[in-house]
Amino acid sequence: MAPGTFLFEAWQARQSLLSGLGVTMLSSALSIVMATVLGIAMGVVLTFGWWWLRLLARLYVDVMRGLPLLVLILFTYYGLALFGINVPAFWAGVIALGAFATAHVAENFRGAVQSVPAGQMEAAKAIGLTFGKRLTHVILPQAVRRMLPPWVNTALEIVKGTTLLSIIGVVELLLSAQQAMARNYMIIDFYLLTAALYVAINFTLAQLGATLERRYSYLRY
Amino acid sequence: MNEPALLQAREVRKTFGQIEVLKGIDLTVQQGQVVSLIGASGSGKTTFLRCINLLEEHDGGEILLDGDPVGYTLSGTRRKRLSETKISAQRARLGMVFQQFNLFPHLSAIDNVMLGLTKVQGKGHSEAKDIAQHWLGRVGLAERAGHYPYQLSGGQQQRVAIARAVAMQPRLLLFDEVTSALDPELVAEVLGVMQGLAESGITMLLVSHEMMFVRDVSNHVVFLDQGKVAEAGPPSEIFGNPQNDRLKSFLGRFHGLFGRG
Amino acid sequence: MIDYHFDWSVIARNSGKLGDALLLGLWLAVVSLLIGCVIGLLAAYARVSGKKWLSAPVWAYVEFIRCTPLLLLIFFLYFGLPEFDISFLDKTQSFVLSLSLYAGAYMCEVFRAGLASIPKQYVEAAKAIGMRPWQRQVYVVLPVMFRITLPSIGNNLISLFKDTSLAAAIAVPELTFTARQINANTFRVMEVWLTASALYLASAYLIAMVLRLLERRYASIR
Numbered sequence: 001m002a003p004g005t006f007l008f009e010a011w012q013a014r015q016s017l018l019s020g021l022g023v024t025m026l027s028s029a030l031s032i033v034m035a036t037v038l039g040i041a042m043g044v045v046l047t048f049g050w051w052w053l054r055l056l057a058r059l060y061v062d063v064m065r066g067l068p069l070l071v072l073i074l075f076t077y078y079g080l081a082l083f084g085i086n087v088p089a090f091w092a093g094v095i096a097l098g099a100f101a102t103a104h105v106a107e108n109f110r111g112a113v114q115s116v117p118a119g120q121m122e123a124a125k126a127i128g129l130t131f132g133k134r135l136t137h138v139i140l141p142q143a144v145r146r147m148l149p150p151w152v153n154t155a156l157e158i159v160k161g162t163t164l165l166s167i168i169g170v171v172e173l174l175l176s177a178q179q180a181m182a183r184n185y186m187i188i189d190f191y192l193l194t195a196a197l198y199v200a201i202n203f204t205l206a207q208l209g210a211t212l213e214r215r216y217s218y219l220r221y
Numbered sequence: 222m223n224e225p226a227l228l229q230a231r232e233v234r235k236t237f238g239q240i241e242v243l244k245g246i247d248l249t250v251q252q253g254q255v256v257s258l259i260g261a262s263g264s265g266k267t268t269f270l271r272c273i274n275l276l277e278e279h280d281g282g283e284i285l286l287d288g289d290p291v292g293y294t295l296s297g298t299r300r301k302r303l304s305e306t307k308i309s310a311q312r313a314r315l316g317m318v319f320q321q322f323n324l325f326p327h328l329s330a331i332d333n334v335m336l337g338l339t340k341v342q343g344k345g346h347s348e349a350k351d352i353a354q355h356w357l358g359r360v361g362l363a364e365r366a367g368h369y370p371y372q373l374s375g376g377q378q379q380r381v382a383i384a385r386a387v388a389m390q391p392r393l394l395l396f397d398e399v400t401s402a403l404d405p406e407l408v409a410e411v412l413g414v415m416q417g418l419a420e421s422g423i424t425m426l427l428v429s430h431e432m433m434f435v436r437d438v439s440n441h442v443v444f445l446d447q448g449k450v451a452e453a454g455p456p457s458e459i460f461g462n463p464q465n466d467r468l469k470s471f472l473g474r475f476h477g478l479f480g481r482g
Numbered sequence: 483m484i485d486y487h488f489d490w491s492v493i494a495r496n497s498g499k500l501g502d503a504l505l506l507g508l509w510l511a512v513v514s515l516l517i518g519c520v521i522g523l524l525a526a527y528a529r530v531s532g533k534k535w536l537s538a539p540v541w542a543y544v545e546f547i548r549c550t551p552l553l554l555l556i557f558f559l560y561f562g563l564p565e566f567d568i569s570f571l572d573k574t575q576s577f578v579l580s581l582s583l584y585a586g587a588y589m590c591e592v593f594r595a596g597l598a599s600i601p602k603q604y605v606e607a608a609k610a611i612g613m614r615p616w617q618r619q620v621y622v623v624l625p626v627m628f629r630i631t632l633p634s635i636g637n638n639l640i641s642l643f644k645d646t647s648l649a650a651a652i653a654v655p656e657l658t659f660t661a662r663q664i665n666a667n668t669f670r671v672m673e674v675w676l677t678a679s680a681l682y683l684a685s686a687y688l689i690a691m692v693l694r695l696l697e698r699r700y701a702s703i704r
Contacts, residue, residue: 313612
């Protein structure tokens with residue numbers, strides 16, 4: 001392996017690439033967890049809340065889904081600083097990504113829950129279950145199959161969306177690769193390497209989703 | 222040498238996977254005749270009709286349209302499959318009306334009729350429009366020319382489909398159980414149109430479960446049973462003096478219809 | 483955080499610039515969608531062709547694009563193509579190429595589903611009146627598929643419009659780039675980003691309205 005060959009340069013850059021990959025994975029994971037928890041909560045509000053609460057949630061969801069993710073990230077980044085909230089770019093990005101994905105999870109949750117036949121809720125009421133129990137024991141187990149494909153899609157979008165953090169200076173995978181290119185000028189090779197890493201992550205994620213979906217395929221209505 | 226029959230089928234065979242659906246069908250349709258195929262479902266009537274129009278390809282025997290083999294040419298004794306263009310040209314000589322109407326959903330009634338006239342026969346727009354208008358009038362739908370299929374009842378859709386087929390002036394019109402998908406109260410309007418066409422001398426080959434209609438309009442009736450012609454003859458013979466046991470029991474189901482209960 | 487004083491004059495002063503930027507974004511989205519539709523249609527036919535050597539590369543293309551960040555694709559074409567001595571594209575054209583390739587993969591899936599959903603009876607009816615294979619596609623299959631997939635095409639247009647914000651990364655002067663520039667020059671953070679957000683939202687809403695009208699116009703398929 002001589003200097004100037006792809007393998008050599010990739011080996012040279014391994015530290016920064018791996019750390020970039022770590023940042024990508026971490027920011028994705030944090031955003032996805034945040035979006036799943038908050039999204040389901042907001043989905044409950046969106047489906048079962050009082051009308052004014054529903055309206056607020058609807059407004060949030062529609063605004064988030066109508067804005068480009070990059071605008072959201074930039075707005076959060078500059079906006080938080082403006083109000084003296086001094087968070088690193090990484091956290092500004094995670095908050096923006098999470099807030100964005102929350103809206104998508106909430107909307108998918110609503111769609112999935114409403115696809116469960118109304119008779120199920122009535123039957124659960126009829127045997128005297130409380131609202132929380134109706135939801136966790138009757139509705140959600142049935143809705144989960146409908147929720148999974150869009151949830152995996154959202155997760156995929158998040159992983160891809162973390163590249164936008166490079167624009168506010170977070171050294172995630174894409175930016176770390178670009179920094180390596182600035183040293184070795186192996187533009188094609190390093191972009192392809194980076195793309196391969198993203199494809200590996202996302203393809204695995206998509207396969208995982210497909211497996212989970214099959215696992216729940218006994219739920220049909 | 223005799224003028225060849227308009228349609229001549231000899232020993233037509235067709236197999237789907239393991240199942241032999243047609244086991245050698247012979248049938249002749251002369252110019253101006255109305256020939257009906259009757260039989261229980263699964264007897265191969267529809268498959269046979271679809272073979273004539275090359276929506277299915279028969280794998281044995283021959284089907285001759287005006288003396289030309291349908292779907293292939295003969296070089297010596299070897300069959301050579303026709304090109305898609307030639308097959309399309311053969312289909313254009315036949316008209317077909319389907320059980321499910323199959324109107325083009327994105328076109329109005331008159332555009333449905335005009336599509337074949339302009340794109341297949343290459344007629345000009347105004348000529349095609351006149352022809353389409355004429356035939357929509359003949360099926361009693363002149364006022365509905367601008368309606369889309371979803372705006373028409375099943376009976377009206379089927380009448381448009383008939384206009385679409387007959388406007389092409391086919392040598393032979395094929396009808397595949399065209400009233401089976403209709404609500405009972407809409408059957409009569411479609412049969413009425415078909416009767417009118419039969420009386421005007423258009424050659425027709427139809428598959429139908431409407432026994433009264435078959436008896437009244439046909440020159441020749443063919444009873445198919447398990448992929449074979451079990452009995453054939455003029456309607457008076459088939460309905461008045463059936464010989465085949467399976468035909469007798471088949472007709473028995475319709476007995477009340479003929480007022481001889 | 484309370485004592486932020488809004489000064490909207492910065493928006494008024496830059497309104498022309500912002501308007502041009504918005505129109506550029508819309509234009510980029512529409513052009514990319516059109517090219518993407520052509521790519522997607524060819525790709526969809528290749529996918530349903532039943533020929534492995536045609537469908538396998540298209541499958542790889544679609545999966546690759548779906549798993550790759552758009553920003554990476556944009557950088558790759560913008561910085562990578564000149565390495566292959568392909569340098570006749572300026573940054574806007576390079577971006578359109580990226581977004582079109584991206585859209586093509588998504589449209590391929592839309593059209594593939596559309597083609598699969600067309601009842602075969604329509605094709606049989608077209609055969610029965612003697613249409614040739616290409617005529618059946620042009621006069622029956624494609625018009626029906628277009629109507630079936632119109633809502634999905636519309637959603638893709640809105641997505642692509644939002645994606646044009648990534649052109650900012652290679653300094654194409656669309657809305658996000660322009661907003662960021664004004665932000666950097668004036669530090670009127672709230673005014674600038676609220677305006678940009680409002681413009682994006684209003685445009686997306688407007689596109690949705692137009693599409694709703696179009697769908698009604700073509701609502702002949704139930």
